[in-house]
Amino acid sequence: MLHSAREPQGGFSFENCQRNAFLESSLKGLRVPHARKTGTTIAGLVFEGGVILGADTRATNDSVVANKNCEKIHFIAPNIYCCGAGVAADAEMTTQLMASNMELHALSTGRKPRVATVSRMLRQMLFRYQGHIGASLIIGGVDITGPHLYSVHPHGSYSHLLFTAMGSGQGPAISVLEDRFKPDMTLEEGQQLVVEAVTAGILEDLGSGSNVDVCVITQAGIKIQRAVSTPAVLSKS
Amino acid sequence: MHSAVRMLESSYFGNLPGVGEVHTGTTIMAVEFDGGVVVGSDSRVSAGEAVVNRVFNKLAPLHQRIYCALSGSAADAQAIADMATYQLELHGMELEEPPLVLSAANTVRNITYKYREELSAHLMVAGWDPYEGGQVYGTLEGMLIRQPFAIGGSGSSYIYGYVDATYKPGMSPKECQQFTTNAIALAMGRDGSSGGVIYLVTITAAGTKQEIILGKELPQFYDE
Numbered sequence: 309m310l311h312s313a314r315e316p317q318g319g320f321s322f323e324n325c326q327r328n329a330f331l332e333s334s335l336k337g338l339r340v341p342h343a344r345k346t347g348t349t350i351a352g353l354v355f356e357g358g359v360i361l362g363a364d365t366r367a368t369n370d371s372v373v374a375n376k377n378c379e380k381i382h383f384i385a386p387n388i389y390c391c392g393a394g395v396a397a398d399a400e401m402t403t404q405l406m407a408s409n410m411e412l413h414a415l416s417t418g419r420k421p422r423v424a425t426v427s428r429m430l431r432q433m434l435f436r437y438q439g440h441i442g443a444s445l446i447i448g449g450v451d452i453t454g455p456h457l458y459s460v461h462p463h464g465s466y467s468h469l470l471f472t473a474m475g476s477g478q479g480p481a482i483s484v485l486e487d488r489f490k491p492d493m494t495l496e497e498g499q500q501l502v503v504e505a506v507t508a509g510i511l512e513d514l515g516s517g518s519n520v521d522v523c524v525i526t527q528a529g530i531k532i533q534r535a536v537s538t539p540a541v542l543s544k545s
Numbered sequence: 546m547h548s549a550v551r552m553l554e555s556s557y558f559g560n561l562p563g564v565g566e567v568h569t570g571t572t573i574m575a576v577e578f579d580g581g582v583v584v585g586s587d588s589r590v591s592a593g594e595a596v597v598n599r600v601f602n603k604l605a606p607l608h609q610r611i612y613c614a615l616s617g618s619a620a621d622a623q624a625i626a627d628m629a630t631y632q633l634e635l636h637g638m639e640l641e642e643p644p645l646v647l648s649a650a651n652t653v654r655n656i657t658y659k660y661r662e663e664l665s666a667h668l669m670v671a672g673w674d675p676y677e678g679g680q681v682y683g684t685l686e687g688m689l690i691r692q693p694f695a696i697g698g699s700g701s702s703y704i705y706g707y708v709d710a711t712y713k714p715g716m717s718p719k720e721c722q723q724f725t726t727n728a729i730a731l732a733m734g735r736d737g738s739s740g741g742v743i744y745l746v747t748i749t750a751a752g753t754k755q756e757i758i759l760g761k762e763l764p765q766f767y768d769e
Contacts, residue, residue, distance in 0.1 A: 428627075431620075431623070431624075432624075432627075434620075435620055435624045438663075439620075459597075459598075461567045461592070461597070461619075461620065463567060463618070463619075463620035463621075464620035464623070464624060465567045465590070465618075465619035465620040465623055466623065467590065467597065467598040467601055469598065469600075478595075479595070
């Protein structure tokens, strides 16, 4: 079929999904390349002075580790960061899109960005794509209304919580958080707990591994620490 | 038609969501009394067999004296509630007075009915307005039906007998709150997809009052 030249539409294109499905059904034995998942443990909690986010650093391609030290904590705004799990490309592109839109929104409204706005923009977009964008995100930040933590699922549902974990390692991480979380912890206690939660995911989940990254967000500013902890180091003996 | 509605409710039990999708797999309830309504829900949100949120408030405000209770797919229900809140706020501004509960129910119903093939959520609308007083509307599958009390969600299958036997017209607000609490507690005891705490909202001319009933304060029934 001949198409007249079309202006590039912008946004995501899912044309190849239909083609891949057709190829898989008509050509036996053909395995279509699958999008790389981050097979992740991400966690976040609210403490007395703000929000702490944590993530592991392993990215997997089925059962091969594609990246031993990838960054899963993404910038959204100077006071808002976002951990991404699920399909690596979807999480990366979605957070970049949000960061861009939030900057424009802040310029247009003349106000500092709010975490609730990021959560709303994200879930409205993910809902529109009906779950085809495989991004599970934990958004944390401190805005004019205080510290907030949201988790957003690929189909567009959200929760506003004091602590949460997502990704393939969420089970072990949530267990640690459920056991030891208290409201209004200090920075040291909170950071220790986030590191323990992500470590549980790294040790117990095959899809999570390598180091723990931590991002602390307070009224004063943000502090990102790459490789705060390396739970599974091969001993040299 | 009533039995057809009941059959659909129990099919929620058969359609356990797959590992990906997040469901509110719920028990929700609303009861009318003279001068207002009581709306109640549990707080469990599940994805497959995992609980992703154990304290989720399924009672969403649509306007100052109108609430809706969410059930079914979490993403669909939250999206519908957001859309309806936005449309109602605009409608209220145009009217220059608070919208009717019937308008709110119609707003929700129109969304649910138009996209019924794509959506998998049921929102119950309840509230108070000065014209008709306390009202409860069910909007299952895109219909609009006013009822003296309504139950919904996967857990509701287990309490149809209880609510039919216990409900009496002309109950006081306190009796309605106790009725709702007991019914939801019973459903939470039998339905795997319902649990956590009970959120209760009482809406009257004076305003809206929210309560949360935590673990130890839940009514206790026979449980071995």
